[in-house]
Amino acid sequence: MRTAIVTGAAMGNGYGAALKLCEKGCAVMLFDMSEEVFATEEKLKAMGYEAKGFLCNITDKVSVEKAVDEVVKLYGGVDILVNNAGVARLAEFEDTDDELLDFHLNVNIKGTWNVTKAVVPYMRQKGWGRVVIMSSVTGSMVCDKGYSAYAITKAGLLGLMRSLAREYAEYGITVNAVCPGFILTPNVRRSAARTSPDAPEKVLDGIAAGVPMKRLGTPEEVGALCAFLASDEAGYITGTSNVIDGGNLIPETNVMGV
Numbered sequence: 652m653r654t655a656i657v658t659g660a661a662m663g664n665g666y667g668a669a670l671k672l673c674e675k676g677c678a679v680m681l682f683d684m685s686e687e688v689f690a691t692e693e694k695l696k697a698m699g700y701e702a703k704g705f706l707c708n709i710t711d712k713v714s715v716e717k718a719v720d721e722v723v724k725l726y727g728g729v730d731i732l733v734n735n736a737g738v739a740r741l742a743e744f745e746d747t748d749d750e751l752l753d754f755h756l757n758v759n760i761k762g763t764w765n766v767t768k769a770v771v772p773y774m775r776q777k778g779w780g781r782v783v784i785m786s787s788v789t790g791s792m793v794c795d796k797g798y799s800a801y802a803i804t805k806a807g808l809l810g811l812m813r814s815l816a817r818e819y820a821e822y823g824i825t826v827n828a829v830c831p832g833f834i835l836t837p838n839v840r841r842s843a844a845r846t847s848p849d850a851p852e853k854v855l856d857g858i859a860a861g862v863p864m865k866r867l868g869t870p871e872e873v874g875a876l877c878a879f880l881a882s883d884e885a886g887y888i889t890g891t892s893n894v895i896d897g898g899n900l901i902p903e904t905n906v907m908g909v
Contacts, residue, residue, distance in 0.1 A: 652676060652677065652678050652701070653676070653677045653678070653730040653731060654677065654678050654680065654722065654726040654727075654728065654729050654730050654731070655669075655672045655677040655678070655679045655680065655729075655730065655731035655732070655733065655881065656679075656680045656682055656719070656722060656729055656731070656732050656733070656766070656770065657669045657672065657679060657680070657681060657682065657733040657735055658682040658683070658707075658709055658733065658734055658735050658736035658762070658766055659682070659683055659735040659736030659737065659785075660679075660681035660682060660683050660688060660691060660704075660735065661681065661683040661685045661687040661688040661690075661691050662687060662691070662836070662837050663834075663836035663837055663838060663870050664735055664785060664831065664834060664836060664870045664873045664874065665681075665683070665733070665735040665736065665870075666691055666870055666874075667869070667870030667871045667872070667873050667874030667875075667877075668733045668735055668783075668870075668873065668874040668877040668878065669681055669691070669695065669702065669733075669874070670695065670871060670874055671871065671874035671875050671877065671878035672731065672733070672874075672877070672878050672881065673695055673698070673700035673701070673702060674700075674878070675878050675881075675882065677701075677730075677731065677881075678701040678702070678703075678726060679695070679700070679701070679702045679703075680702075680703055680705060680718075680722050680726075680729075681695075681702055681703065681704045681705065682705050682707040682709065682718060682736070682766070683704070683705075683706070683707065683736070684706065684707065684708045684709075686706070688704040688705070688706065689704045691704065692704035703725075705718045705721070705722075709736050709758065709762030709763070709765055709766055710757045710758055710761055710762050710765070711765075712765050715765045715766050715769050716769050719766070719769040719770060723773060728773040728774075728776070728777055729770045729773050729774065729780075730774070730777070730779065730780060730781065731780070731781045731782075731783075731881045732766065732767065732770045732774075732780075732781070732782045732783070733783045733785070733877050733881070734762075734763040734766060734767060734782070734783065734784045734785060735785040735877075736758065736762055736763075737758060737759045737762075737785060737804075737805075738754065738755060738758045738759060738801075739755075739798075739801045739838075740754065740755070740800070740801070741797040741798060741801070742797060742799075742800070743796060743797050743799075744799045747799055747800050751800055752800045754800075755800040755801055755803070755804045756800075756803075756804060759801070759804035759805065759807075759808065760804050760807055760808065760811070763784060763808060763811065764811070767782060767815065770782075771815075771819065771824065774819075774822070774823075774824050775819065775822045775824065777823075778822060778823045779823045779824070780819070780822070780823065780824035780825070781824070781825055781880065781881040781882075781885075782815065782819075782824065782825070782826040782827075783826075783827055783828070783829060783877045783880050783881060784808050784811065784812045784826070784827070784828045784829070785808075785828070785829055785831070785877075786805045786806075786808045786809055786812070786828040786829065786830045786892065787801075787805040787830055787831060788830050788831065788832050788894060788896055788899070788900060789801065789802055789805055790802030790803065790804070790805035790806040791805055791806045791808075791809050791830060791892065792830065792894070792900060793900065808828065809828055809892055812826050812827065812828045812890065812892070813890050816889040816890030817890065820889055820890075825880070825885065825886065825888060825889035826889055826890065827880045827885075827888060827889060827890070827891050827892075827893060828891070828892045828893065829873060829876055829877055829880070829893050829895060830892050830893060830894045830895070830896075831868065831873050831895050831896065832862070832868065832894070832895065832896025832897060832899045832900070833858055833859075833862060833867045833868065833896065833897070833899065834867060834868040834869065834870060834872075834873055834895075835855070835867040835868065835869055835870075836870055839855070839867070840855075843855050855867065861899070862896070862897045862898065862899045863897060863898035863899065863901060863902065864897035864898055866897065867897070868895060868896070868897055872895065873895055876893060876895050880893065
């Protein structure tokens, strides 16, 4: 049985990745700074899977090292890491202060750095490992107003991914990125409710109308891509950015704006 760590695993794409890795027979360690992670642990256990929740603040190196050390004591190492935890707070560039910029950098970049640095030595010792980094189409490929702080971090993660892929290829470790488009996560639902408290589904339907597949993706679909990249079958894939967006990057014109 392989041991996987998924960060930001309490809900959304993190839960989707945890579920799909469980389905592949992994023991999945759920890292999150929310107490909700323990409800997710119980949910997966009720399905018959091996899962364990950890309260972990990925921006805190000590917190990360403590959690990873506990995983290693319990399971002897770490085989798979899905760096999913991330934040997004919208503000136009001139309204983005240093505090908001640092918030994104600390979680999205430094958090991913901290967990990967704690885990990779165990993979290198074993001569096998899979690292999946959750980037986004936003920032790396497309962008809308208000995403400057978020975009810089998600684009930066692709640079980190490629660097790690090159550095660790000889040790049997692959490093790849997943770049979601519009995915129906709890955060997206909350955002729709804030935009239109009386008709959040209308907001979601409007987004879906602009996607060639006419729907939003699911966390489980994102999780399935993560699980594939973490599999033996993906052993010759490294240093890649994998878009999962229902074809949203394809149209030359914005369907909603035509």
